[in-house]
Structures are given as structure tokens and as C-alpha cells.
Amino acid sequence: MENKAFKALVAREGEDKTFTRAIETKNIEDLPEGDVVIKVLYTSVNYKDALSASGNRGVTRNFPHTPGIDAAGTVEEDASGKFSPGDEVLVTGYDLGMNTSGGLAEYVRVPAGWVVKLPQGLTLKESMIYGTAGFTAALSVTKLLGAGVKPEDGEVLVTGASGGVGSIAMRILAKIGYNVVAAAGLMDEAEFSEYEKTLKDLGASRVIPAEEVNDTSGKLMFKGIWPNAVDTVGGNVLATVIKSIAYGGVVTTCGNAAGHELDINVYPFILRGVSLLGVDSVECPMEPRLQVWEKLSGEWKLDNLEDMLTEVTLDGVEERIQLLLNKQSKGRTLVKIQ
Ligand SMILES: NC(=O)c1ccc[n+]([C@@H]2O[C@H](COP(=O)([O-])OP(=O)(O)OC[C@H]3O[C@@H](n4cnc5c(N)ncnc54)[C@H](OP(=O)(O)O)[C@@H]3O)[C@@H](O)[C@H]2O)c1
Numbered sequence: 159m160e161n162k163a164f165k166a167l168v169a170r171e172g173e174d175k176t177f178t179r180a181i182e183t184k185n186i187e188d189l190p191e192g193d194v195v196i197k198v199l200y201t202s203v204n205y206k207d208a209l210s211a212s213g214n215r216g217v218t219r220n221f222p223h224t225p226g227i228d229a230a231g232t233v234e235e236d237a238s239g240k241f242s243p244g245d246e247v248l249v250t251g252y253d254l255g256m257n258t259s260g261g262l263a264e265y266v267r268v269p270a271g272w273v274v275k276l277p278q279g280l281t282l283k284e285s286m287i288y289g290t291a292g293f294t295a296a297l298s299v300t301k302l303l304g305a306g307v308k309p310e311d312g313e314v315l316v317t318g319a320s321g322g323v324g325s326i327a328m329r330i331l332a333k334i335g336y337n338v339v340a341a342a343g344l345m346d347e348a349e350f351s352e353y354e355k356t357l358k359d360l361g362a363s364r365v366i367p368a369e370e371v372n373d374t375s376g377k378l379m380f381k382g383i384w385p386n387a388v389d390t391v392g393g394n395v396l397a398t399v400i401k402s403i404a405y406g407g408v409v410t411t412c413g414n415a416a417g418h419e420l421d422i423n424v425y426p427f428i429l430r431g432v433s434l435l436g437v438d439s440v441e442c443p444m445e446p447r448l449q450v451w452e453k454l455s456g457e458w459k460l461d462n463l464e465d466m467l468t469e470v471t472l473d474g475v476e477e478r479i480q481l482l483l484n485k486q487s488k489g490r491t492l493v494k495i496q
Pocket residue numbers: 204205206290291294317318319320321322323324341342343344368390391395411412413414415416417437438439440482485487488489
């Protein structure tokens with residue numbers, strides 16, 4: 159492919175070790191080796207992108223770097239022969255946006271094994287409204303269902319319900335008939351009641367303040383009040399949830415926004431038979447990956463996908479990164495690239 163110039167967000171480390179971001183011009187030949195060159199039309203901003211963009215070495219080792227763990231667009235060329243020019247495709251996870259130049263750019267180049275053909279029933283835009291967050295939410299729900307959790311088993315608690323993964327998990331569960339209790343970490347009373355209404359409109363049957371699932375007493379177990387839960391924040395919230403799950407309940411875990419440490423003991427597992435199920439969207443193999451996208455584009459497709467959505471162009475990404483880092487982001491951020 160000819161060596162075109164294109165725009166990309168680039169995060170750089172300054173001499174004072176602080177990180178700044180700017181829109182710069184890159185060339186196709188700057189992109190890493192790979193089979194498929196994709197012209198990116200849409201991407202999104204996830205918490206992990208905010209970490210990469212701000213120099214978190216657990217996510218991105220080397221700078222300057224273009225973040226963006228999601229990308230959707232059209233194939234320009236594919237050296238593997240699996241895709242044809244013009245095919246509509248998406249990529250989420252693998253190494254995209256971590257140590258491989260990411261989707262916050264007009265072009266990406268990736269291995270063919272990372273690329274998913276856009277499922278029927280979704281537009282490129284809709285696929286990125288979901289993005290990694292929606293995919294992870296659907297994986298969490300898949301795990302819960304795979305463990306035999308049924309709507310008649312009672313409420314499912316969803317933590318981080320105002321975030322990308324949490325809000326979509328809550329909405330999918332509500333759509334397929336579950337009673338969802340949303341734990342939302344908020345603000346003053348007026349804001350809470352306004353936000354409670356938003357979350358209920360999106361499908362939550364009840365909304366509780368996140369502090370109710372963030373116990374610091376050090377107790378080994380609490381009353382088993384939640385039949386099952388989808389946790390998206392980790393840390394002490396996840397520990398509190400595990401200690402508060404009812405007999406035989408299941409908890410999925412995917413996130414570390416509230417911390418990566420898990421201060422827990424064996425009693426919920428050995429006295430109540432609680433199961434903790436891990437969710438990983440990054441290395442999820444292709445077969446289950448395609449099955450999850452099929453659900454997201456079909457049976458589980460959300461009716462009002464644009465609710466809780468902020469749409470920006472590359473210029474607006476900086477503000478969204480700051481909101482994510484300051485834990486003030488709500489719902490999803492879609493980025494229209496071209
Ligand atoms: N395992 C995977 O494959 C995978 C994939 C995608 C994302 N993730 C992880 O999942 C988590 C959520 O991702 P996201 O994109 O949805 O992020 P997000 O949009 O920033 O949402 C995270 C939510 O967590 C809650 N939260 C943040 N800090 C908290 C704290 N200190 N204590 C309690 N709650 C807190 C907030 O919701 P409330 O205000 O409602 O409490 C926030 O909206 C992140 O840790 C991300 O890295 C993992």
C-alpha cells in the first residue's frame with residue numbers, strides 16, 4: 159500500500175516524566191508489521207485507553223504511542239487474503255492500543271487473526287458504541303448464564319453501573335429478563351436521584367449507592383443478600399460483593415478501576431459455595447468472540463444504543479481521557495474518526 163500520511167492521537171512522555179497527548183501526522187510505514195490495513199471510521203475510549211494515554215506501563219511500555227484498544231472500519235488491503243478491500247471489520251483487544259499502534263488514528267495495521275468481520279445486524283458505528291466495553295459486558299453475561307444463573311434466581315447486582323462495561327451489562331441483563339440492581343458511585347443526593355432515574359430508564363429495577371458494596375469493617379462475611387453479581391470495578395468493592403453473595407451464587411470479575419488487590423478469605427467459597435468467574439476480553443479466542451458478537455448484534459442488541467453515549471472526534475478525546483482518569487465518565491464514548 160502507498161505510504162499515505164494520516165492523523166493519529168499520539169501520547170508522549172516529557173523530560174519531566176509527565177505525559178501529554180496531541181494529534182500528529184503519521185505515515186502508513188510507521189505502523190507495525192501486520193496483514194490487514196484498516197481505514198478506521200469509528201473507535202471508542204475505554205478506561206484502558208486512558209491508562210495507556212497517561213503512561214501506565216502495565217498497559218503500554220514504550221512511548222510515543224497511539225492508544226485505542228478498539229477500531230472499526232474498512233479493509234484497505236490484506237496480505238493474508240482472508241479479507242477483501244472494502245470489507246467492514248472490527249478489532250477489539252489483543253495487543254491493539256497497548257503496544258501496537260491503536261484505533262485513535264485514521265489507520266491501523268494488525269494481524270488477520272485479530273480481525274472480526276462486522277456481524278450482520280450491526281453498523282460500524284454501533285459496533286464501536288459497544289467496543290471492548292460492550293464485548294466485555296456480554297462476555298460477563300455469557301459467563302453468568304453459562305454457570306446456570308436464571309432470571310428466577312433473583313436479583314443480579316451490577317457494580318460500576320455508570321461505567322462502560324457496567325452500564326451495558328446492566329442493559330443486556332435487563333433486556334433478557336433479569337432483575338438488575340445497579341450500584342452507582344455518586345455524588346450528592348440530588349445528582350443521585352437524577353441518575354437513579356436514568357439507570358432505571360435503562361433497565362435497572364433498583365439503584366443503590368456504591369458505598370453499600372464497599373465495606374471497610376474487615377468482617378469475613380456479610381449477610382448473603384445478592385443472589386448473583388457482575389462486578390466491573392474490582393478491589394474492595396469486589397471483596398465486599400463476594401462476602402455478600404447468597405448461597406451458591408456466582409460473581410463475574412473483569413475490572414480493576416477500584417484497585418487490583420483483592421482482600422478476601424475462603425469462607426464465602428467454602429461455606430456458601432460462591433463461584434468467582436474471571437472475564438478476559440483481550441485474548442478471548444475467536445470462536446467464543448464471534449459468538450458474543452452474534453449475541454450483541456442479534457438477540458441481545460440494545461434498543462437505544464445511543465443512550466448514555468457521548469460522540470466526539472479525535473479533538474474531543476483528551477477531555478474524555480481526563481474524565482475517565484478522574485472517575486467522572488458515564489456510559490460510553492464513541493470517536494468518529496473519518
Ligand atoms: N477484563 C477485561 O477484558 C476488561 C475489558 C474491559 C474493561 N475492563 C476493566 O473493567 C473496568 C471497567 O471498564 P470501563 O471501560 O467500563 O471503565 P469506566 O467507564 O471508567 O467505568 C468504571 C466504573 O467503575 C466505577 N468506579 C471507578 N472507580 C471506582 C472506585 N474507586 N470505587 C468504586 N467504583 C469505581 C465507576 O462507576 P460508578 O460511578 O457507577 O461506581 C466507573 O464508572 C476497568 O477496570 C477496565 O480496565 C476489563
